[in-house]
Amino acid sequence: MFGDRHLIVVDLGFGDAGKGATVDWLCSPEAGLDVAAVVRFNGGAQAAHNVVAGGRHHTFRQFGSGTFSRVPTLLSRHMLVEPIALATEARALARLGIADSLSLLYVDERALLTTPIHGAANRCREDTRGASRHGSCGIGIGETASYALSHDAPRVADCRRPDALRRKLIALEEHYRPLLAGGAHRFDPIDDLIDVYTEFARAVRILPGDQLTGFADNGRLVFEGAQGALLDEWRGLHPYTTWSTVEPRNARAMLARIGADGYVLGVTRSYMTRHGAGPFPTEDPALSIPERHNGTGPYQGGFRIGHLDPILLRYAIDACDGIDGLAVNHLDAVGDIRTATGYLTEGGYVDRLDRGDWQDLDHQQRLTDLLEAATPALTALPADVPGYLEAELGVPVLLTADGPDRADRTIRIRATA
Known part of the structure; x- marks a missing residue:
């Protein structure tokens, strides 16, 4: 499906799109991809990657989401490591049958x-x-x-x-x-x-360093991103951004140093979500979609839901300097979901966001201001959501999911490398 390329998994929204569940499937025996290690390439203990498989549920924070399949985790120099939280997570994994999870963990000393x-x-x-x-x-x-x-x-x-x-x-x-x-x-x-x-x-x-070559000699690497590209420290929507490079530049650079190539798999839900404050043009409080694993955090704020937004997804793909394929999750929840064709703004109708100069934070702030005041133009979501997204985003959909469990994931097409 991916040839012999290593995989880089990145969220195209504001987080919570299903990166962990996607990585879990990629590392599982069902996928047959011979994964040697999951490499965490950004973020830290604030990650909350929910995985449901074989009757077990765990929220992966620092351990890679391939741990249920006993795939080792490498915390790269770009991770922010919190040892106390790691110990707590190791105890939670032990209760789920992974008694020796720390033996599966490798940490770059520079982190x-x-x-x-x-x-x-x-x-x-x-x-x-x-x-x-x-x-x-x-x-x-x-x-x-x-x-x-x-x-x-x-x-x-x-x-x-x-x-x-x-x-x-x-x-x-x-x-x-x-x-x-x-x-x-x-x-x-x-x-x-x-x-x-x-x-x-x-x-x-x-x-003492990434040591990627040793892992890559034993099989495929899966780079697991945290948060979402729309929160990226440089390319996100300021000031509601993270102190982390979410887009896959660092993962690509790590692979380039060992002379390897990466396939970037963007992840999205069939609708949009956002945890906490910030612009969210398609938010609709009237939508009623059960959310099993995300709630209101004392500092993060509430979990918000909105209609599908190809305009923001295209912007996220630009922020990632392009992606190679898509994983689309939560197809079982489309129900009353619609899709945005553009925004009505004070300056007129907008159906594509100007990325501008990524280093120009004033430009990103102006985008935030535009989105906070925008009214989405919504239309019915086609029945074939993956096909619709392929047409809107120009990227093939490889994986779909119509539920939270590993067993709910399906290969949609077999792409060439």
Whole structure:
């Protein structure tokens, strides 16, 4: 279906489109793709990739979504690693029959550490924004990335060097002391954190670099993205973006360094969703679609549902510098879903968004303003949703799903490499 190319799985919306379930199927015996490893190439512990397979359900956050099939996970240098949350996730996997999940985990020593100090600072900052919150998960992802821009930040390699780790944690705590004054959000003492991180370093395999060649020699790599391209730190809709490169540039670069090629598989639902604040032109509160695994988060906000939006999907494909194929999920939920043919705006009718210069954040802000005021022109969604999306987006649909379980996934066509 994909030839001998490695796979890069990326969400074309605002997240929650079914990346985890797609990766689970790609790694499963049913797919027969001989996957050697799942490589996480962005995001951190805020990911929530729900997988339902064989009577088991797990929300994958840092472990790759191929873990049910015992496919190893490589947390790349582009991941923000949270060891305490990893330990919690390992215990949850053990209850589901994966008793040795940490033995399946490899971590690039250059990856940044997200600590409870970052998380407390994140929540404090969001508290000060009040009704103007950006939709953060409150885990500390943005603080981890922003602190590292100008400071000697804690990294996975430091978990093997307690003295260096202590120095960095003390500096981190001192940096955030003014923001954390008042103690509304607390965290464990630094000595306790060092004990936890030292144990983490003993429990997992920490690698000096990507080490992709060794994994690729044993089979296909599946790069599992987090969040959605419309939230990308540079190409998303500001200011409602993440501190992470969601589009597949980093995954492509990692493959290029080992002389390999990647097939980019974009993932979407048959309708649009958004978790938290930000523009959502086709949102329709009257839609009633059961959502088993997403709810309201104290910092992220509510889970929102809207009609299919090919205009935003085309913009996301542009943000990804093109994709090779599509996976379309939730085809069992089309019901009252319609599709947008364009937007009615103050400047007239718009059916394609101008990507502009990706480095021009003012342009992205203007797009946000346009979308927040836009009224979608909606029409009936054709019965053949995959065929409709192929025509609208110019990309073949390879995988479809009409339910949440691995067994609900179907190969639609067999594409050439």
